[in-house]
Structure formats: C-alpha cells, structure tokens
Amino acid sequence: MPSFLDTRDADFAARFQALLEGKRESSQEVGDVVNTIIADVRARGDDALVELTNKFDKANVTPSTLRFTQEEIEAAAARVTPEVRSALETAHARIKAHHEKQKPADHIYTDEIGVTLGTRWTPIEAVGIYVPGGLASYPSSVLMNAVPAKVAGVERIAMVVPTPRGEINAAILAAAKIAGVTEIYRVGGAQAVAALAYGTKTIAPVDKIMGPGNAYVAAAKRQVFGKVGIDMIAGPSEVLVIADSSANPAWVAADLLAQAEHGAGAQSILVTTDPRLADAVAKEVDRQLAVLPREQLTREGWEEFGAIITVASLDEAVELANRIASEHVELAVDDPKALMPRIRNAGAIFLGHHTPEAIGDYVGGSNHVLPTARSARFASGLGVLDFVKRTSILGCDPSSLAILAPAAVTLAETEALDAHGRSVSIRLNR
Amino acid sequence: MPSFLDTRDADFAARFQALLEGKRESSQEVGDVVNTIIADVRARGDDALVELTNKFDKANVTPSTLRFTQEEIEAAAARVTPEVRSALETAHARIKAHHEKQKPADHIYTDEIGVTLGTRWTPIEAVGIYVPGGLASYPSSVLMNAVPAKVAGVERIAMVVPTPRGEINAAILAAAKIAGVTEIYRVGGAQAVAALAYGTKTIAPVDKIMGPGNAYVAAAKRQVFGKVGIDMIAGPSEVLVIADSSANPAWVAADLLAQAEHGAGAQSILVTTDPRLADAVAKEVDRQLAVLPREQLTREGWEEFGAIITVASLDEAVELANRIASEHVELAVDDPKALMPRIRNAGAIFLGHHTPEAIGDYVGGSNHVLPTARSARFASGLGVLDFVKRTSILGCDPSSLAILAPAAVTLAETEALDAHGRSVSIRLNR
Structure with missing residues (x-):
C-alpha cells in the first residue's frame, strides 16, 4: 500500500517527516572494494582494466579491443530501426537547440577607477561519460550527457560502457554517433572510473566524469573526486504531482506509474486539493498497473514508496513541495504558470495537464539529469554550465x-x- | 632550495611531472573521528555540540551562549580601528559591485512548435559559512563568502566560528556586521559542520555549507555532502607567475613570497622566458625573506614547494601553465591581454605588472575563493552561481x-x- 496522508490529520506532521526522511537506497558498503580496484588500475593500467572487465562483465576484451572501432560503431548504429534513429535525431536536435541557449557569455569590463574585472568561461578540455549497462542502459542518457558537452565546446569526450557477455545495446552506439562521440570503450564499473580519472595506456585521463551508475560506480566517483571533477551522485528518481480538481485522474496515475517503473527506490507522490481526485487516482493506478509489462516492479515501487497527500489548499501544496524538493514536479492544475514561481525547490517543473514528465526524459529539449533525494534545495540539473569553468580576470x-x-x-x-x-x-x- | 627547471634540460619532462604530482598536503586520516562526532551531534544535538566545543576549543559555552548576541557583535565591531573598518567597507563595496554583475537571468521562451522551455534561478534558502579560528581566521574570507550569498538573495546565512579559549578576532565580527550576517555561533570543527547539516535545537539546519577549514572540517564536509551541498574542498594556496624580461624582479619576488607565507603546502612558481630574470628573482626572494616577520614559515614554503622554470618562449609558458592549472596566474609580461585568452586553466588571472595577486585577495572585487590543486581544469571560483540553483521549466x-x-x-x-x-x-x- 502506498501512504495516504491528509494535512488535516492529527499525525500529519510526524508522518510527513517520516516520508521525507524515508531511506530509499540500501547503502551498500563497497568503499573498500572500490578502493582496491582503483589502486589496481592505477598500478597496472590496461592489464588491470582488462582483467577486471573480463571478470566482472564476463567479457573477453584485450587492450587492443577495449575501444570500439569506427566500423563497430557504424555497424551498431545501422542495426537500430529507422523509427528509433529518427526519434534519437529528433531528441538530439531539440536537446541541442535548448542547450545552445545555456551557453554563458564572458563579461569583462573596466570599472570607474580603471580596474579591469571580469568572468571568462572556458570549456573543460576532456570529459568522461559513464553509461551503465544492463537494464538502465539508456540511449537518451547518452544524449543528455554528450550534447551539453558538445555545445560547451569540450574537445574530447571519452565514453565508457560495460558490455556484459560482450553484448552492447545498439541504440547506445547509435545515440553516441548522432551526438558525435567517437571515443568509446567497452569498460564499466569502478575500473572504468579509475581509468578515466588516472589514465591507462589506452585511455587518456579526463578532467571530469559524468553519468549515473551502480553503487560501485558512485563510490568510485566519490573516491576520485578532487583528482577529477564529478557531476553528482545520482539517487533514485522521483516525481511529485500537484493536482487540483481540473486534473485527469488517469493521466496523473500514468505519470505516477512512469516514475514507479524505474524501481530501485523510485518515488511517486501526489499532492492534491481534491479528495475525490485522490481516490480516483488510487483506483486508476491499480487499474493501469494490471496492463503494464513491468507490473511487479512498478507495483512494488508504488506500494513501498508512493504517497497520496490530500491538502486543504494549493498554498499547503506549495509548502509541502518545497520541503520535498523533488527531482520532477508536475503542476497538473488549472493555472500552472501562476503556481510555478512559488515552487522554489525542484529539479524541473512540468507545466499543465499536457506535459507528462516523460516528455522531458526524451524530447522536450531540457535535460533529464536532475538533482534527486531533496538535493534540489541546493543543486541544479545537468547543463552546459557543468562542462565549462569560470576564470576571474583582474587588472x-x-x-x-x-x-x-x-x-x-x-x-x-x-x-x-x-x-x-x-x-x-x-x-x-x- | 626551491626547484630550478629549464625546458631545455634533458630531464625536464620527468622533473616537471614530479612537480605536478608533488603532494603538498599530509592526508590526515580523520574520517573515523569525524564520523563519531557527526553521529554524536545528530543524536544529542546541542548537548554534544556544547561538550565538544568546550573540549576542543577550551571554551566555556552553554546552549544559551552558543550564539553571539547582537550586542556582542556590535561591541566587537566597535573594537576594530577606523582604518580597518574603512578598509573592510571598501572591500565590501567592491566585492558587492562585482558580484552583482554575476547574477544569472531567468530565460523562459516558447519554441517554434509551442513548447515552453526555460531556466529559472532561485536562491538557496539557507547557507552555512564556516570561518576558521586561529592563524587562518581571515575577515576577508567572511566577505568573500557572505557577499555573494547576500547578492544571490539567500534568506538565511548562519556563520560558525570557533573561539579558542573564548577568544574571537574582532575583525571577523566586524566583517560579518558589514556584510549583514547576524546569525553567528561560537562553534567550529566537525561538530559545527554536523550542526549546520543536521540541525540542533539552537542551530537550524542549512541547505549548503561553504568555507575553508582544517582536515576535520574538510572530512566533515565530505561526509555531510548529499544531505547538504558543499562548496569545494580547499587545498593549499598557489600562484604561478609568468614573466618576460619586462618584469620587475623585486615585484615578482614579493608576489612569490606573498603566496609562500601561507605555509601549509602553499606553492609559488615562476615561469619565465628570461634566464636573467630567473636569477634576479631568486636573489630578490632571498633578500626580501630576511625582512619578513614570518621569515621561517615563508622560507620553508618557498624552499620546499617553490620553483623557477625557464622556458624558451611564451608558448612554452602557456603550455606549462595550462598543465599546472594554478589557483592564481599572474601575467607579468609586456602584453598581458594578448596572453590572457591562451591561459585556459586558472582560477584567476592577474593582468600585468601592477596587479599583485594580493589585490584580488582583498579589494579588487573578484572572489578570492578559487580552485586549488589543479582543479581549475574543471572547477570555478566562488561566485553568485554557488548560492543559487537552476530549475528547468517545460510546458x-x-x-x-x-x-x-x-x-x-x-x-x-x-x-x-x-x-x-x-x-x-x-x-x-x-
């Protein structure tokens, strides 16, 4: 059962606090293992990288086959259907157009006493992009990381992707090709992060490492932070839907389930001023769950971490939303543009009934790499600014x-x- | 002896690499101690905070005296000389004027198919500023952290500063008063970071923690990262001076020594196209060292980590500078504005013979919190952007x-x- 809360209940404050503090990730203690892997790659370079890759990924690589050849990339890209290629191209064009508008401008001026002051932006020279293997190997994430890097002017983009049992998702390479990424290695895990940070004979070191990964990848990113930059430590995905009586319960339910199907601690919360909508959405969720291919995983996510909160007013909804500071906030209300400025803590805000969060995952143009786990209080989603750095000028x-x-x-x-x-x-x- | 290198020497590549990789910080293993302190403050709140403060700072605080009263702040501010107050006010006005120009603008637009897209900036609600005690307790750093926070629109700024044996540097409180910081606590160390991150009865939690500190403070910031944001983990300070034959050896020497006097791993490097200047600067450093009050500390810093590198051309100087990626880069050359665009990895660039780095530390207007330890390859100095966050808008x-x-x-x-x-x-x- 998901949680049902109402701000008018006597125990609301305590239950809401529990919801806020609920732990959605098992904190696997992998620091020591990762520490050993990083030390091994630093000491033995390609030899360690190849050994660890063949062991963990049940692959069969050698230093000379670590990198995908241009022919391999072309061949894989040719395996995706024209429909998928076209969809990736649409996504690429829209993400590129939007991120072009994020490019920061230099500003150097002379003040009233003759001092030259300013801000100069420079692209980071070399960036590594980690792409997970397995279930969460998303071609859309390749675009979301590679496009802002290209727009920023990053000269070298090195992508790493594990190939369990030697297999690669062709759409990953198709997305890389569309984004103009040509340096791609068949490695993953902490060993890939170590190679990107410290370099091996085959993989030159980078300056910053981006992209999501499992607990080992996250721990490795934490450990190499300082030697290189990192983007963020991504947590489980989450959505908060604020709905009034104008919302369509079936659409809201579909959005809650889209988040829940990520599994692995994903959280869907509905906050509504309308108790009838609360009931209708709960029923719709059950009805729609039955037809989903990933029913079991999605149901577990919804029942373990989902919540429906009934509030007395949109003012209350705003207050709760700002405390939750969700990665995604949907405003399924009559006047979303009026409500938007009041939502100060959110990774991304989706306006109105016709903007399902999934549009932002793929083709809206905005970035889908966003702050999770309440970090929207202080952090921003991925963008061009993450691929440049600022130098102060004084004269x-x-x-x-x-x-x-x-x-x-x-x-x-x-x-x-x-x-x-x-x-x-x-x-x-x- | 500092290192003397010449790009024409046969062993240059190896010696330069050694200089780049030289470890300037002792990595104190304080993680476990810090872990215990954080757990204690989380569990026992003010009681733990007061106990730990009285133990580590040999102070005598109670929960009710943790916070400086407005009267105490006023009284301390009144103790600084009119000259110091005026200097702080000059610095404040210039830092404020420059940072006002860093405020990012929202950009929300509708694209050609009718999709609303955009970027909205919001100030972080509550920020904690850590101010070290002891030798490195700098009023200028109070301004460098508090002013961008104020300019960004941060509503609540909580400052923590340890008061060893109950003592406080009056100029710290004077700087806080000038910057408009009114919430100041007599706590420091990992316990102060824990209180800011998790909150106690007296200190409400913040969203992001800024400011430098010792190994315990750095470890505590690393550990609370995720629960709150942090600015960066600051390393020892460093300067790289690029000089041609137009440079004044006495001025260059003075700048190298200004950096070396920070001690604690600070590094000063001169890269010059002029072998005679290299000799003259080395002699000037020795001559000037003799008259410095902190001669011993400064000499040790210079001899252990200092370096003079002679190069065949400014092209070579640029290449080395970009590999070193220094916190501060001074261009003591005939045409600094021509050289500036080629220096891509630097926290801050100081143009020409009349811009000693120390001007940027105090009154230039730019921020003196800058990326160290080669992190200028991927990181930026502190600014207004560190006190705001970006929300994507999609409709x-x-x-x-x-x-x-x-x-x-x-x-x-x-x-x-x-x-x-x-x-x-x-x-x-x-």
Whole structure:
C-alpha cells in the first residue's frame, strides 16, 4: 500500500517527516572494494582494466579491443530501426537547440577607477561519460550527457560502457554517433572510473566524469573526486504531482506509474486539493498497473514508496513541495504558470495537464539529469554550465593600484600576512 | 632550495611531472573521528555540540551562549580601528559591485512548435559559512563568502566560528556586521559542520555549507555532502607567475613570497622566458625573506614547494601553465591581454605588472575563493552561481505534445519503459 496522508490529520506532521526522511537506497558498503580496484588500475593500467572487465562483465576484451572501432560503431548504429534513429535525431536536435541557449557569455569590463574585472568561461578540455549497462542502459542518457558537452565546446569526450557477455545495446552506439562521440570503450564499473580519472595506456585521463551508475560506480566517483571533477551522485528518481480538481485522474496515475517503473527506490507522490481526485487516482493506478509489462516492479515501487497527500489548499501544496524538493514536479492544475514561481525547490517543473514528465526524459529539449533525494534545495540539473569553468580576470594600472593599495595593505596587516601587504606596497615605491 | 627547471634540460619532462604530482598536503586520516562526532551531534544535538566545543576549543559555552548576541557583535565591531573598518567597507563595496554583475537571468521562451522551455534561478534558502579560528581566521574570507550569498538573495546565512579559549578576532565580527550576517555561533570543527547539516535545537539546519577549514572540517564536509551541498574542498594556496624580461624582479619576488607565507603546502612558481630574470628573482626572494616577520614559515614554503622554470618562449609558458592549472596566474609580461585568452586553466588571472595577486585577495572585487590543486581544469571560483540553483521549466500544449509524442513513445519503448510511453500516449486518446 502506498501512504495516504491528509494535512488535516492529527499525525500529519510526524508522518510527513517520516516520508521525507524515508531511506530509499540500501547503502551498500563497497568503499573498500572500490578502493582496491582503483589502486589496481592505477598500478597496472590496461592489464588491470582488462582483467577486471573480463571478470566482472564476463567479457573477453584485450587492450587492443577495449575501444570500439569506427566500423563497430557504424555497424551498431545501422542495426537500430529507422523509427528509433529518427526519434534519437529528433531528441538530439531539440536537446541541442535548448542547450545552445545555456551557453554563458564572458563579461569583462573596466570599472570607474580603471580596474579591469571580469568572468571568462572556458570549456573543460576532456570529459568522461559513464553509461551503465544492463537494464538502465539508456540511449537518451547518452544524449543528455554528450550534447551539453558538445555545445560547451569540450574537445574530447571519452565514453565508457560495460558490455556484459560482450553484448552492447545498439541504440547506445547509435545515440553516441548522432551526438558525435567517437571515443568509446567497452569498460564499466569502478575500473572504468579509475581509468578515466588516472589514465591507462589506452585511455587518456579526463578532467571530469559524468553519468549515473551502480553503487560501485558512485563510490568510485566519490573516491576520485578532487583528482577529477564529478557531476553528482545520482539517487533514485522521483516525481511529485500537484493536482487540483481540473486534473485527469488517469493521466496523473500514468505519470505516477512512469516514475514507479524505474524501481530501485523510485518515488511517486501526489499532492492534491481534491479528495475525490485522490481516490480516483488510487483506483486508476491499480487499474493501469494490471496492463503494464513491468507490473511487479512498478507495483512494488508504488506500494513501498508512493504517497497520496490530500491538502486543504494549493498554498499547503506549495509548502509541502518545497520541503520535498523533488527531482520532477508536475503542476497538473488549472493555472500552472501562476503556481510555478512559488515552487522554489525542484529539479524541473512540468507545466499543465499536457506535459507528462516523460516528455522531458526524451524530447522536450531540457535535460533529464536532475538533482534527486531533496538535493534540489541546493543543486541544479545537468547543463552546459557543468562542462565549462569560470576564470576571474583582474587588472590594475598604476593609478587604480594606488587607489586600492591602502585598504589592501591594511587588511593584509590585520590578517598578519605581511608579505601580502608588501607585494602591494613595493609597487608604490618608485 | 626551491626547484630550478629549464625546458631545455634533458630531464625536464620527468622533473616537471614530479612537480605536478608533488603532494603538498599530509592526508590526515580523520574520517573515523569525524564520523563519531557527526553521529554524536545528530543524536544529542546541542548537548554534544556544547561538550565538544568546550573540549576542543577550551571554551566555556552553554546552549544559551552558543550564539553571539547582537550586542556582542556590535561591541566587537566597535573594537576594530577606523582604518580597518574603512578598509573592510571598501572591500565590501567592491566585492558587492562585482558580484552583482554575476547574477544569472531567468530565460523562459516558447519554441517554434509551442513548447515552453526555460531556466529559472532561485536562491538557496539557507547557507552555512564556516570561518576558521586561529592563524587562518581571515575577515576577508567572511566577505568573500557572505557577499555573494547576500547578492544571490539567500534568506538565511548562519556563520560558525570557533573561539579558542573564548577568544574571537574582532575583525571577523566586524566583517560579518558589514556584510549583514547576524546569525553567528561560537562553534567550529566537525561538530559545527554536523550542526549546520543536521540541525540542533539552537542551530537550524542549512541547505549548503561553504568555507575553508582544517582536515576535520574538510572530512566533515565530505561526509555531510548529499544531505547538504558543499562548496569545494580547499587545498593549499598557489600562484604561478609568468614573466618576460619586462618584469620587475623585486615585484615578482614579493608576489612569490606573498603566496609562500601561507605555509601549509602553499606553492609559488615562476615561469619565465628570461634566464636573467630567473636569477634576479631568486636573489630578490632571498633578500626580501630576511625582512619578513614570518621569515621561517615563508622560507620553508618557498624552499620546499617553490620553483623557477625557464622556458624558451611564451608558448612554452602557456603550455606549462595550462598543465599546472594554478589557483592564481599572474601575467607579468609586456602584453598581458594578448596572453590572457591562451591561459585556459586558472582560477584567476592577474593582468600585468601592477596587479599583485594580493589585490584580488582583498579589494579588487573578484572572489578570492578559487580552485586549488589543479582543479581549475574543471572547477570555478566562488561566485553568485554557488548560492543559487537552476530549475528547468517545460510546458506542452495539446498540439506540441501531439508533435513530440511519437518520438517520445518510440524512445520509451526502446528503453523498455512502457509506463513512460503510456503516460504520453494516454493523453492522445481523447
């Protein structure tokens, strides 16, 4: 059974707090194993990488077959149906068009006393993209990571993807080809992250590693953080639907189930001002579950972590939404644009009855890599800004230095940093 | 002795690599201690916080005296000299003016098929600022963290600062007052980070924790990351000066020493096209060291980690600078603006002979919290963007949904996410 809450219930505060704090991930203790794997790849390079890959992925690679050849990529891309290729191309074009608008502009100016000040953006030189194997091997995620990198101007994109028993999802390579990614390796797990961070003979090191993965990949990303940048540690996916009486219960139910079918701790929450809608959605969820191919997994996700919360007003809904800080927030209400500015903590907001979250997963144009586990309070979804970095620019001439010098020297002395003060004052004594 | 390298030496590549990989920090293994402290503060709240504070800081606080009163802040602020107050006010005004220009703009638009797409920025609600005690307790750092938070629109700023033996640097509170920070607690160490992340009765939890600290503070930030956001894990400070024959050896030496006086692994590197300048700077460093109050610490920093690298051309200097990816890069050359665009990996770039790095530490207006330890390859200095987060906006109407639906459904099916596809197609069957 999912949770049913009502803000007018006496125990609401406690139950809502429990919902907020509910742990949806088993914290596998894999740190030590990952530590050993990283040390092994650092010490033995390709030899370790190949051994670990053949062991964990039951594959049969050698250093010379680690990288997909251009012919292999072309051949795989040719195996997807024209329909899938066309859908990937549509998604690619829309994601590219939207992310082009995220490119930050340099801003260098001279202030009123003659100091040059500014912000300059530079693409990161080399980025690694981790693509999971198995069930969660999504071609759409290849686009969501590779397109902003390309738009940002990243020169080198190295993609890693495990090939269990030597198998690869052709759509993954088709998506990579469409996105212009040509450097792809058949490796995964902590060993792939180690290779990207420290480099081997075959895989040159990168500056930042992006992309989701299992507990081993997440632990490896945490461990190499500092040596390289990382995007985020992704948690289970989640949706919060805010609905009023204008919402269609069947559509809302379909959206809750779309999230629940991710399994692995995914969470779907409905917050509604309309108790009849709450009932109708609950019934619709049961009805629709019966026809889903992944019924068992989806049902478990819904029953373990799903919740329907009835509230007295949209004001209450806004307050709860901001405390939940969900990855995805759907506004299935009569006037979504009026409500939107009040939802301050959300990875992405979907406006109105005709914007199912799944549109954003694929072809809306916005990025589907978004902050989970309440981190939308402080974190943002993936975008072009994650593939660039900012350098400050500062320039004084003799006259502006003379104006600023007394305050700088005073502060340096206050901080007992005399050499700091001296580096300023020495330029005045001519 | 600092290192002396020349790109024309046979062993240059190996020695440069050693310089790049040189470890400047002792990696204290404090993870377990910090883990225990965090668990204690989570379990016992203020009681643990007060006990740990009184033990580690030899202080004498109670839950009711944890927070500085407004009167205490005013009194401390009144203790600084008018000269220091005025210098802090100058710094504040300049930092504020520059950071105002960093505020990102929302961008919401409707595309050619009628889809609403956009980026909306929201300030983080509550931020914690850690201010170290002891030697590295810098009022300038209070401004560098608090001003961008204020400019971003952060509603609540909670500052923590340890008060060893009950003592506080009055300039810290003066800087806080000037920046408009009113919520300040006499706590530090891992216990302060735990309180900010999880909250106690006295200290409400925040969403993100900023600011430098010792190994315990750094480990605590790593451990609470995910529950809250963190800024970065700051390493030892560093400067790279690129100089040609137009540079003044005494000024360059003063800048190298300003960095070296931070001690604790700080690194100063000169890269020059002029062998005579290399010699002259080395001599000047020795001469100036003799007159510094912190001579011993500064000499040790310079001799252990300092380096002078002679290169054949500015092209070589650029290449080395981009591999070093220094926190601060000074361009002490004839035409700094021509060289600037080629330096792609740097936290901040200082243009020309009249821009000592120390100006940027205090009153230039740019932020002095910058990426260290080669992380300028992928990371940026602190700014307004660190105190806001981005929410994606997506909205379809019936017609644009109908256009996008086929590609979305195809991709959902390819990924075996049938409920995703169904949440789209169900909206078409009316």
